[in-house]
Amino acid sequence: MSMIERVLEEQYDETVSGIELLGSGAWSRAYRFEAAGATYVIRWSQFADNFERDAYAARYATSALPIPPVTALGTAHGSHYAISPFIDGTFLEELSPNDFAPTIPSLRRLLRALRRVDISDTRGFGFWNARGTAPFPSWHAFVIDDKNDSPGSLINGWRAKLEGSPLGTTAYDTLRTALIQSMRRVPEIRGLVHSDLLNHNVLATPGEITALLDWGSSFYGDPLYDIAWFVFYEPWYPHFSAIELAHSLLDDYRDDPLADQRELDARLQCCLLDIGINWIAYCAFIENWIDAEEAANRTLALGASKR
Numbered sequence: 001m002s003m004i005e006r007v008l009e010e011q012y013d014e015t016v017s018g019i020e021l022l023g024s025g026a027w028s029r030a031y032r033f034e035a036a037g038a039t040y041v042i043r044w045s046q047f048a049d050n051f052e053r054d055a056y057a058a059r060y061a062t063s064a065l066p067i068p069p070v071t072a073l074g075t076a077h078g079s080h081y082a083i084s085p086f087i088d089g090t091f092l093e094e095l096s097p098n099d100f101a102p103t104i105p106s107l108r109r110l111l112r113a114l115r116r117v118d119i120s121d122t123r124g125f126g127f128w129n130a131r132g133t134a135p136f137p138s139w140h141a142f143v144i145d146d147k148n149d150s151p152g153s154l155i156n157g158w159r160a161k162l163e164g165s166p167l168g169t170t171a172y173d174t175l176r177t178a179l180i181q182s183m184r185r186v187p188e189i190r191g192l193v194h195s196d197l198l199n200h201n202v203l204a205t206p207g208e209i210t211a212l213l214d215w216g217s218s219f220y221g222d223p224l225y226d227i228a229w230f231v232f233y234e235p236w237y238p239h240f241s242a243i244e245l246a247h248s249l250l251d252d253y254r255d256d257p258l259a260d261q262r263e264l265d266a267r268l269q270c271c272l273l274d275i276g277i278n279w280i281a282y283c284a285f286i287e288n289w290i291d292a293e294e295a296a297n298r299t300l301a302l303g304a305s306k307r
Helices: 003-012 049-060 097-116 139-144 158-163 170-185 224-236 238-242 245-255 264-285 289-305
Strands: 017-024 028-035 038-045 072-076 079-085 191-193 202-205 208-212 219-221
Touching (some): 003 017, 003 028, 003 072, 049 072, 049 079, 097 191, 097 208, 224 245, 238 245, 245 264
Antiparallel strands (some): 017 028, 038 079, 072 079, 202 208
16 A cells, blocks of 8 residues: 555545546645545645645635635655645646637636735735745835745755856846846735746636646735736747737736736836746756746846836
């Protein structure tokens, strides 16, 4: 009997079946299984924090914001696990062009629902913990902090790798300077930001978002950041460009009567620079120098286009 089978049979006090690997990410693995007449997913990781944040975020679930509940959290054999109901769907970015277009209204509703989440009982800016507390006193302080270099960062050590790479640190340092300068025009705005709406974290069927997964990168800050993800990564998804997805999401933000409209251009510029900078750091950590160079070129081009 495998470790997973032992843990699940202890959890459900009965035989489980149909265990199969669904996929592996940078920090976790997910398995599907059958138990008690239902289908579930168990995820394993060396880090408990992300699963605890998923459980916390589930309190915000609505029909427009389908966040699966976490039905069990635990530790076994030195690893942490979380169990949730299995949700059917295709990863958002893998929908065919014909299926993606009718899903845009559901994606707009999801983004509006994210912007409307009441986080008044939480504190701080930046990455929040399982108690809803984040460490920074302001959005400005979080953005200009070189968070990838902090001792608790999962990619700590990336800079030394970048310094020794063919790419070097010139582009990164140039973009960091531009980011700090861009923040001078950015107002303090605080909302719930998922900050990873691609990378297999959104499930959908044609016309409907079915699940919003993995809150490990979530923070309190400017909600425009979630739309900036689609703007930044559009070149890697040609069907996004074909249906003008980023323009559609930005237009919906501008049309939203409850969305903060102050300094939209400056805020978008800040978000795009931060996304690119973080991607360079991650690529350096995994020593993927092709993607690191692409990230640098894309971010430099976006920075130049706004000057």
